[in-house]
Amino acid sequence: MITLSFDGLLPRPVSAVPTPGRFTLDTSTALVGDRATADTVRWLRRRLGAATGLPLNSTGNGGSIRFTLDRTVPGPAGYRIELTERLVTVAATDPAGAHHAAQTLRQLLGPAAFRAAPTGPRHWSLPCGRIVDRPRFGWRGCLLDVARHFLPTREVLRFVDLAAAHKLNVLHLHLTDDQGWRLEVPRYPRLTEVGGWRRRSMVGRGTPDAFDDRPHGGHYTTTDLREIVAYAAEQHVMVVPEVDVPGHSQAAIAAYPELGNEQSRLLDVWPSWGVNSNILNASDHTVAFFRDVFDHVMEVFPSPVVCLGGDEVPTEQWDYSPLARRRAAELGLARPADLHGWFVRRMVDHLHDRGRRALGWDEILDGPDLPAEAVIGCWRGVETGHRAAAAGHDVLLCPEQHVYLDHRQSEHPDEPVPVGFLRTLADVYRYEPVPPGTPDAVAARVLGAQAQLWSEHLDSPRRVDYAAFPRLAAFAEVVWSPREAREPDGFERRLAAHHLPRLDALGVEYRPLTGPRPWQTRPGVAGRPR
Known part of the structure; x- marks a missing residue:
């Protein structure tokens, strides 16, 4: 029997003070909101109505749950919930805060509130008290790599549900890579016709390389x-x-060979993992091609930030290419390798000219005169964050040493495909994005943090679940809750007693705290630990 209380909330709120009594939900309970919170009320009515079977109409002669906007509530994205035996009042700074409050109410109703249909007779109630909450960081993200292994639209929508349930507010979709192009661009159909699938895939990271000869592919239409x-x-x-x-x-070069540096050699979509030497050329045609691609991206995605990557660019092909050497000389660059910064700058300027902000991985700092408006995703370590902030850039913290959730979770031999750094649940919870002693000038530039789910070794939704949870729940508390409110022992207790049952109700195939279940292992598939 799970005791429903404020103690089980995750991420942990800024303040939660219980009082005696409970608010009962039944067929006479009303769920209402003002114009600014109407969307959240509809969302909550749909989700709770499905789980409870209750109508939760806007009128009723019983108790009421009332949402309203209140600019006096600390924010942004903050909320205050007052729960008495006859009335639940939710006051939010803004619509985002109202939705976070709705997620909190859902947690307070217990794991059954996360089901898609009623599971039997049940008494539904909320504990009385007062909750005041707001996020620590404005950017609380997770990268989902759908390029290495494609996830159908339904699975991406499901992942959105899981992110929102943990009060994460950014889904970074990694849509293109050497191993697959997942974004429909109507002007260039071969990007998905050719670049959207590969003939086989590497399995693990053993020596020698091993492959599964099963074709893999898929892409998202503009409508998707x-x-x-x-x-x-x-x-x-x-x-x-x-x-x-x-x-x-x-994958793009396989579709349109004129984008590459060795145009006489036709390439397939790459079936291997790691850093690839086949990179784009620096011709005016290639720059124009990707400006077209980003124009389509901006038409589909309204986000103020668009990521252009810029990471892991070996420049040997440019060094040996007569065209690249001539191009570098024409541009007054000291060496062909400097075409990296030049190419990135062309894309950055294109995005900024159209009112968006470019996000790039921290290698783009090496380019000359990078506009200060560009956001730097710091994945190689804390020192790149300091360097980016000193250059006037806003910083997104996503260090591989701490928040790459595709990395292995234990040293046990049953751990599937053990790659990267060892990062346990406790390790992720201990991660501190802005540790004490961080210079104020750096701290002021930190937009937030982002966990990463690179999918080389995550070849199904089940494997994504295993890698992400419950470590993503730990990360969610890191980026939402006040630093002083975090407590490792209490977190694992809350997780086991309250939150894992919620994940069970949502059908998440997470890694048990005691280790993988037999069907979650990958016997015989080698990894590459670091």
């Missing part, structure tokens, strides 16, 4: 992507698209 964006917006999740240039581009 509009659906994902609209569905996420309903839950106040911003979808940030990524088209990675000028590296991680073999």
Whole structure:
């Protein structure tokens, strides 16, 4: 029997003070809101109505749950909930805060409130008291890599639900890479016709390389992507698209060989993992091509931030290419490798000219005169965050040493495909984005933090669930709750007693705290630990 109380909330709120009594939900309970919170009320009525079987109409002669906007509530995205035996009042700074409050009420109703249909007779009630809450960071994100292994639209929508349930507010979709191009661009149909699938896939990271000869592919139509964006917006999740240039581009080169540096050698979509030497050339045609691609991206995705990648760009092909050497000389660059910064700058300027902000991985800092408006995703370590902030850039913290959730979760031999750094649930919870002693100038530039789910070794939704949860729940508390409110022992207790049952109700195939279930292992598939 799960005791429903404020103690089980996750992420932990700023303040939660219980009082005696409970608010009962029944067929006479009303759920109402003002114009600014109407969307959240409709969303909550739909979700709770499905789970409870209660109508939760806007009129009723019983108790009421009332949502309203109140600018005096600390924010942004903050809320206050007052619960008495006859009335639940939700006051929010803004519509996002109202939705976060709705997620809190859903948690307080217990795991059965996360089911898609009633599961039997049940008494529904909320504990009385007062909750005041707001997020620590404005950017609370998770990257989902659908380029290496494609996830159908329904699975992306499901992941949006899971992110929003944890009060995350950014879904970063990694849509293109060497191993697949997932974004329909009507002007360039071969990007998906050719670049959208590969003949086989590497399995693990053993020596020698091993492959599964099963073709893999898929892509999202423009309609699919509009659906994902609209569905996420309903839950106040911003979808940030990524088209990675000028590296991680073999799928595009396979589709349009004129984009590459060795045009006489036809390439397939890459079936392997790692850093690939096949990169884009720096011709005017290629720059214009990707300006067209980003124009389509901006038409589909309304997010103020668009990611252009810019990471892991080996420049050997430019060094040996007569065309690249001539191009570098024409541009007055000291060496062909400097074409990296030049190419990135062309895309950054294109995005900024159209009113968006470019997000790039921290390698783009090496380019000359990068506009200060560009956001830097710091994945290689804390020192790149300091460097970016010193150059006047806003910073997104996503260090691989701490928040790459595709990395292994234990040293046990049953851990499936053990790659990367060892990062346990406790390790993720201990991560501190802005540790004490961080210079004020750096802290002021931190937009927030983002967990990463790279999918080389996550070849199904079940494997995504295993890698993400419950570590993503720990990360959610890191980026939402006040630093002083976090407590590792209490977190694991709340997780086991209250939150894992919610994930069970949502059908999430998370990693048990004691280790993988037999069907979650991958016997015989080698990894590459670091």
